[in-house]
Amino acid sequence: MNYEVAISNKSFRKTFLVKSEFVVEKGERVLVRLNNKKEIGYVLDRKKGNFVGEIISKVDGKSFLRGWLVDAVVEASSFFGAPVGKLFDLCFPKGLENYFVERVYSNNPLYDFNGINLNEFVEKYGEKKLKELLKNDAVYIKKDFNLKAPNPRKELYVYLKASLSEISEKKLTKKQKKVVDYLLVNDIVSYTELREFLGINKDVLLQLKRKDILIIDKKIPQKVGRVLLSDNQKKVVEDILNASSSKVLLYGVTGSGKTEIYLSVIEQTNYKALYLVPEVSLIEQTVRRIYARLPEKKVGIYHSYLTKSQKIDVWMRAVKGDIDILVGTRSAFFVPFDMDMIVVDEEHDESYYQDGEVIYDVNFLIERFPGLVIFGSATPRLDHYMEAKNGNMKLCILKERYGTKLPNVEIINMKEEKKVIPYVSEVVVESVKKELESGKSVILFVRRKGYSLIMCQNCGHILKCPNCDVSLTYHKAEGKLKCHICGFEASRYMVCPNCGSVLFYEKGLGTERIELEFQKLFPGRNIVRVDTEVVRDFKKFQVILKKLYSGEIDVLVGTKMITKGLDVPTVNLIGVIDVDAIQNIPDYNSSLNLFRLLVQVVGRAGRKERGRAFVQTYEKDSEVISYALKQDVEGYYEYELKKRKDLRYPPFQNIIQVIVFSKDKNLGYENTKKIVEELRKHNLEILGPTEFFIPKIKNNFLYHFIVKTNEVKRVNTLILEIISKFPTKIKLRVNPPSLYTI
Numbered sequence: 001m002n003y004e005v006a007i008s009n010k011s012f013r014k015t016f017l018v019k020s021e022f023v024v025e026k027g028e029r030v031l032v033r034l035n036n037k038k039e040i041g042y043v044l045d046r047k048k049g050n051f052v053g054e055i056i057s058k059v060d061g062k063s064f065l066r067g068w069l070v071d072a073v074v075e076a077s078s079f080f081g082a083p084v085g086k087l088f089d090l091c092f093p094k095g096l097e098n099y100f101v102e103r104v105y106s107n108n109p110l111y112d113f114n115g116i117n118l119n120e121f122v123e124k125y126g127e128k129k130l131k132e133l134l135k136n137d138a139v140y141i142k143k144d145f146n147l148k149a150p151n152p153r154k155e156l157y158v159y160l161k162a163s164l165s166e167i168s169e170k171k172l173t174k175k176q177k178k179v180v181d182y183l184l185v186n187d188i189v190s191y192t193e194l195r196e197f198l199g200i201n202k203d204v205l206l207q208l209k210r211k212d213i214l215i216i217d218k219k220i221p222q223k224v225g226r227v228l229l230s231d232n233q234k235k236v237v238e239d240i241l242n243a244s245s246s247k248v249l250l251y252g253v254t255g256s257g258k259t260e261i262y263l264s265v266i267e268q269t270n271y272k273a274l275y276l277v278p279e280v281s282l283i284e285q286t287v288r289r290i291y292a293r294l295p296e297k298k299v300g301i302y303h304s305y306l307t308k309s310q311k312i313d314v315w316m317r318a319v320k321g322d323i324d325i326l327v328g329t330r331s332a333f334f335v336p337f338d339m340d341m342i343v344v345d346e347e348h349d350e351s352y353y354q355d356g357e358v359i360y361d362v363n364f365l366i367e368r369f370p371g372l373v374i375f376g377s378a379t380p381r382l383d384h385y386m387e388a389k390n391g392n393m394k395l396c397i398l399k400e401r402y403g404t405k406l407p408n409v410e411i412i413n414m415k416e417e418k419k420v421i422p423y424v425s426e427v428v429v430e431s432v433k434k435e436l437e438s439g440k441s442v443i444l445f446v447r448r449k450g451y452s453l454i455m456c457q458n459c460g461h462i463l464k465c466p467n468c469d470v471s472l473t474y475h476k477a478e479g480k481l482k483c484h485i486c487g488f489e490a491s492r493y494m495v496c497p498n499c500g501s502v503l504f505y506e507k508g509l510g511t512e513r514i515e516l517e518f519q520k521l522f523p524g525r526n527i528v529r530v531d532t533e534v535v536r537d538f539k540k541f542q543v544i545l546k547k548l549y550s551g552e553i554d555v556l557v558g559t560k561m562i563t564k565g566l567d568v569p570t571v572n573l574i575g576v577i578d579v580d581a582i583q584n585i586p587d588y589n590s591s592l593n594l595f596r597l598l599v600q601v602v603g604r605a606g607r608k609e610r611g612r613a614f615v616q617t618y619e620k621d622s623e624v625i626s627y628a629l630k631q632d633v634e635g636y637y638e639y640e641l642k643k644r645k646d647l648r649y650p651p652f653q654n655i656i657q658v659i660v661f662s663k664d665k666n667l668g669y670e671n672t673k674k675i676v677e678e679l680r681k682h683n684l685e686i687l688g689p690t691e692f693f694i695p696k697i698k699n700n701f702l703y704h705f706i707v708k709t710n711e712v713k714r715v716n717t718l719i720l721e722i723i724s725k726f727p728t729k730i731k732l733r734v735n736p737p738s739l740y741t742i
């Protein structure tokens with residue numbers, strides 16, 4: 001028998017035909033001898049032809065991967081030009097091997113090895129004997145992963161028992177009070193969370209327990225929150241259950257209650273579900289809602305911030321069928337979990353597109369799942385929107401916001417408006433003032449992190465990074481200029497490399513500048529900034545969110561981070577400070593990205609009562625902005641689709657972007673030109689080559705070109721073949737969410 005196998009941990013797309021003396025399953029991991037080296041391989045299929053290696057033994061003794069997934073991974077590899085073995089590796093967390101126990105069983109009634117540990121066997125009878133018995137098929141080795149499962153510390157859950165009036169009668173220490181306040185806002189909280197966020201130890205909890213104030217529990221209490229669905233929501237649930245297509249696009253405005261739809265479908269079908277969210281910070285609130293609604297379900301959590309043993313624990317529970325709902329980010333898709341349905345919440349989010357060493361769009365794989373998939377979004381993917389319009393996907397629409405109306409949005413023409421501080425209009429400042437006076441919180445969106453850029457007063461030169469061709473960002477609190485691409489740092493006090501002047505302006509704005517300006521405008525108010533520099537890990541972000549929920553924060557200044565599916569009932573006013581730069585990026589996705597950003601940001605306002613939003617712009621006549629302000633998704637999508645059809649952009653054609661890196665400026669360009677010339681011989685539609693948006697990064701010169709094609713797989717192969725003749729490093733990506741990120 002010959003099998004086609006993919007090789008683990010290799011950077012190529014190639015697969016190999018190998019022979020085998022025994023039958024192996026599709027998706028099974030095997031030990032392969034290839035070019036006299038032993039490698040771990042994944043079995044793809046039986047195949048005829050000339051073999052180049054052989055399967056030595058099984059690794060797991062069975063396949064953990066379902067057939068459709070194996071096929072989907074292979075397809076994704078050729079569509080995205082991604083290394084196939086590395087894609088398969090995503091299905092097996094690192095360190096898994098250490099948790100397997102190998103056991104010896106007899107095939108032959110003459111021997112009686114009923115699952116004796118392999119190591120013991122070798123000690124007792126020797127390696128030679130084992131080989132002999134294996135050769136004669138008298139025994140076989142099986143992996144057992146049940147017995148040596150990792151044992152992460154069991155979690156404890158804490159919640160209040162006493163009522164508010166009972167608590168107020170008791171005398172509490174400062175620390176005890178801290179815990180009580182926290183529980184009042186957060187309901188049920190894990191001990192880990194209390195320890196990490198409040199810095200308290202278990203003694204404090206035990207004291208409170210003795211005072212009969214709280215309960216410490218090993219399980220989350222079954223507080224069933226019966227949710228009443230609106231008629232519209234009920235109809236959508238019914239439509240999904242009766243849909244003839246297994247792929248559903250749930251297009252619902254922000255705050256329309258998509259989560260309730262997902263959970264109702266899970267409840268009514270009793271399906272095992274994979275539930276994907278775009279951000280780690282959204283997992284917790286999702287799990288809480290599941291527990292409140294479906295307390296009997298066994299929930300697993302999977303994301304990249306888990307420790308190795310936590311990952312393996314969830315992986316094993318999934319494999320053993322001990323999970324009903326697996327909630328996680330992109331990486332959770334690859335856990336071999338035998339789900340009946342998949343929910344992709346905020347399906348448009350770019351985090352579903354992995355742009356690292358291995359590049360793929362997890363939506364591509366999910367589309368190949370044979371069961372029910374619900375793709376949910378207020379601003380769907382264009383390709384899914386088109387599929388739904390064409391009837392290839394079931395389209396379900398939720399136009400009403402659950403409980404409230406969409407916020408009232410005003411556009412502020414920055415060309416005419418009076419400005420109180422640089423880049424902020426009087427209208428916005430006055431509105432913030434009123435909002436704070438009435439005890440509410442405000443969110444301000446700023447595109448860039450840091451304080452500002454620095455421009456020479458004499459010649460207008462903007463200070464740039466010496467390693468990358470990008471502007472340096474000034475960080476006022478630290479007094480430093482930083483490069484956001486390579487991390488280069490310099491003192492604020494330098495000489496203009498262009499003219500030698502030492503006088504500079506602060507030009508443009510970032511989160512830090514808005515934070516400082518508002519602190520000056522509203523002294524005594526708690527003004528907090530979130531961007532990836534201040535909030536590096538998601539736990540910190542959660543602390544900030546909790547403060548925002550509880551009204552402790554007055555003004556939150558943030559980048560895109562703040563736009564992702566968060567539900568903040570205390571915020572009624574949102575100000576979008578700067579967006580103009582986004583739509584001027586020469587990228588086929590930039591206006592779509594701006595549209596989404598505006599719809600999502602504005603959608604954060606007024607989840608409880610009708611909110612307001614301001615958008616400051618110098619381009620008030622921009623079509624994208626006006627569609628976004630009306631929250632007219634369908635109108636905008638039709639407009640955008642028409643434009644893309646004319647220009648032959650996705651979803652009508654696929655684009656392949658190739659970025660070429662070179663240490664030498666001229667050589668890099670010459671090589672890229674030659675590559676493109678070769679490709680042009682094959683009658684392809686190619687844009688470029690040109691300098692990349694950021695022409696120089698970490699002392700590499702970057703060039704790129706774009707191929708528009710409907711034969712991605714063939715063209716990928718062609719490109720990779722041609723490029724292999726050049727000594728250049730490249731990055732190839734298919735339909736990336738943005739062309740200019742790196």
Ligand SMILES: [Zn+2]
Binds near residue numbers: 475
């Ligand atoms: Zn920075």
Ligand SMILES: [Zn+2]
Binds near residue numbers: 457461499501
């Ligand atoms: Zn100068």
Ligand SMILES: [Zn+2]
Binds near residue numbers: 466
């Ligand atoms: Zn740099």
